[in-house]
Amino acid sequence: MEQWIQLFIDGTTIGGVYAVIALGYTMVYGVLRMINFAHGELFMMGAFAGFYTLDAYQQHSGLNDSLPVFTIASAIVAGMITAVVLAVVMERIAYRPLRHAPRLAPLISAIGVSIFLRNVMLRVTNAEAQVYPRVFPRGAIEWGDVSVSYIRIFLLVLSVFFLVLLWLFIERTKMGMSIRAVAEDRDTAALMGVNVDRTIVMTFVVGAALAGAAGAVYGMFVTTATAGMGFIPGIKAFTAAVLGGIGSVPGAMAGGYFLGITESLSTKFIGAQYKDVVAFVLLVLVLIFRPWGIFGKREDKRA
């Protein structure tokens, strides 16, 4: 029983990360109908920005020890800023010129961006894993055999916090309303006076901020950053977004948690080497019965 709970918590942690990354996928898909394959690399860049920030504090001051709250917060902000700047630049250079292009062209452009970023970081780091300074207080809450470290709790809470924040942003703000309007029908939204370009950039900004922050916190959690670290979470988050119904914000959250927990439980009951098989088989099963995802809307014409 205790192992069940532990596995469930393990799965929820990584699932929360998937969910936060998946939000970026799903929002961009919502407004542009494009899969931003470079989104996982924004996550990776966020992790590096977090590392460089904390490392700078470590090298040049004692703040990591005396004021960890501040350094952790600034690392997260650095991750967000880096990812946002990159996202705005990539939207401008690689995606905006392709707004009216055949729908698979931006996909390839995004793959190009992804290869570019990954290999730039590989050269910058000389392919070595960068090790985070241990800033976060060690220790864990123990309950029998269940042990939940503080950083895990932080990651769990933060992912939920981001999800709620995003939901409020989408549902309650004017910008959120524009995003929904553009996702619904770009041309009509434009007619109604929504600045479409600005809304699309804003979508990228929000998605990237989430990915960057997730990257920085995930980096602290796993304590290393490598150039290739965005690839697998990127694919998993993409899967989660589709599972939940791509274009749907609650769908991305549900998909992320579902995927994380599935992976965790199947590690125990089927074997770690089969966890991805289980995840994909479940995906197929879900989509056979609900071809538009768990929360997705039926969109026949868009296919």
Add this chain to the structure above:
Amino acid sequence: MHGRNGRRWLPLSVAAALLALFAMVAVACGDDDDDGGGDQTPAATKPAGQTPAATQPSGGGDTITIKKGDKIKVGISTTLTTDNAQLGIPIRDGALLAIKQKGTIKDFEIEGIAEDDLCSGPGSVTAAQKLLSEDVVAVQGAMCSSGTVAALDTYAQENVLVISGSSTGVQVTDPPKANFLRTAWNDATQGAEMAKYACTTLAKKNAVLVNDQSVYGKGLMDVFKEAYTGAGCTVASEEAVTVGEKDFSPVVTKIKGENPDIVVFGGFIAEGAVLVRQLRDASVTADFMGADGIADAKFIEQAGGAAEGAYVSRGPTPAESTAYDKFAGEYEAEYGEKAGQFSEHAYDAMNVILAAIEASATVDADGNLVIDRQALIDAAHDVKLPDGASGPIEFNADGDRVIAAGTVNRIDQVKDGALERIQ
């Protein structure tokens, strides 16, 4: 558009027919020009009228002539892109250090050419083709066992000497290949020694094995399991981690549930460091053991203190030897960084290549250096380096290293953040 139907098939079918014709002609007469692009570089000359090496892999008779003033080119096949470059770059640098120290052979300068092999079968084959087109004399590599297995066929076609410092897989020398040697320890040796140490010396009777689903990790753990259970110890479960992932919590939770005496890991530093750290974070106190894949200061650094007490097997080494320390010092002086876990093996491999060239190359009347491919391979088999950085080097008929008398399987333990030899 349907009106074009009638015309469309004609050009394609005629072209296909032409192509078939061309192809037959080309296959019939194409291969007497096996080295079309090689004319600008030191010529790979073939005695007139001889069948090219391509059709008789171990045929011999093929010689390389290096003109006076040109350089002797030696290839290095290693991984320079993807996260595996973390392993590959120190391998390249170790090999290049050997070349730099050697300087010249019979007054001919030596040039090392490194190609990216992506640690994969197809990548290593491409790297092999590239190196062969550069007319290299011999090759250090490929980095990964899968790459070596795939690329050896390509090298064999030109009867090129290949020595790997990092391909440890059992299958690489089983069956043995005439043109291949390695300074890396065969996983069969390493895995059995690890099992003996864990089961007998440490008396840890209950193990969980974790592999990274690679040729190396899975192969090593298979050997370990056989020897370990053969010695009367039990394997509680076998787990796997995915290369590239960074959160192994579910696997850690499962290991915790098994409550083993020792966790044995087959894989490389990136995953090994994450695994050991997450095990300690989950307060799993079982011992941790790995092999040459994690024998690196980076493993300790990336594990962030959690590696303390971990055992690392490094292959048969003399009890007293300063050769490795000497190499490590020179490496750090040259590159300003610590040597990687296969650097010394790559360094030794390159030294064997250079010694073999020295032993077999002759200078002809015009002052050109002539190297006979088969003679080079034979010479390499006979090379002995008693002071190899990774221990005394001598090869058996299969191309594997002979376990020299007076050596024991070296086991290091992480103490105070550094690897310290305990056996």
Add this chain to the structure above:
Amino acid sequence: MMQRFEATRALTRALDNANARARAAFDAIPLIRWILPLALGVVGALSPQWFDTRPTYALMVLITYLLLRTSTNVFGLAVLAAMLVYLPMEMDRFERGILFDIALYTMLGIGLNIVVGYAGLLDLGYVAFFASGAYIFALVVAPEAGGGWDIGASFWLMIPAAMALAAALGVALGLPVLRLRGDYLAIVTLGFGEIIRLMLNNRDDITNGPRGVYLIPKAHFFDKELTGPYELYFLVLAGVFIAAFAAERIRDSRVGRAWEAIREDEDAASAMGVNTTFYKLLAFAIGAAIGGGGGVIYAAKQTAIFPRDFDLDVSINVLALVIIGGMGNVRGVVLGAMLLIGLPEVLRDFSIEFAFIDLANIGADYRLVIFGAALVAIMVLRPEGLLPSRRRAAEFEQAEMLESELAT
């Protein structure tokens, strides 16, 4: 529905006009069409030393582009065929290796193009069929020492057998996903590709797992051993031509029109009596068969294959080359493969050295950085691909026109 027919008719007329104009323009510049390739052929034949990897590659891409873009007659394709057969005779081992990979990926691209370009089914798991072809061949022919089953069979017999098996797999994977559309289909096919790879890796009792299958015996053409990429290149080239020929014929047949209808509007196609299930599965099956055939040749050339050879990157590469070339168009695939597969390898030698700038290793170290940037640049500059089928290009233009008309 009437409006749709009107639109189609207008589109066809516009296309025929565009076609005629393009041909007229092409006929007016014989220089490109006749003289350049001939001159190059003569120069090449006279001086083999003149060939060097990068210029040869650049010229090959350029000539292919010009020939494919402008010619529809026997002569142009014959020149192309002659070039593709002649060039490797002058090449060294590395260049031949690249050319083999280009030809192999062209073949895979043609297969995927049937699924994605013709039938409009976005498939991100094409590697599954490539892998199954390669593995079934390798396992059957490799000895037990190499992880195989040691059954032993002829290479030539295994090609159709593996193609049939891959086609069956295509149908089997296609069946559960018939209802899925667009990006849902993409992620499920991606999942299938990964499942196949993971099963090859995990079921080591059957497939020898991560250790792979090796010691794959060489294929023979009568008495001649097909030793390496050079010999097998001609086989792939033949495969490319057969696949291209078949693909174009099918596209212009009843089946092709059914695919087109499904691609444009599946519901309408179904309402008009097109058996969408059958035609979708047919597209999967044909695409899969070509991929399986490619897998067999790949395994025969590699002599050792590993589950890791068949990861997601392969699917992405094949999809990218189809799109970069110009979707729905066999000619585009050829060009896409030359760029996407050739470029990263050719860049290995790239270096910049003049005055005080010394970037001798820029190619070795930064080739993938350059490659990523090049992908973006190509897509931004030529969003429909380098060689879009004229029909497709016109469709997009019209769609945009309609869109802007509606918007204003």
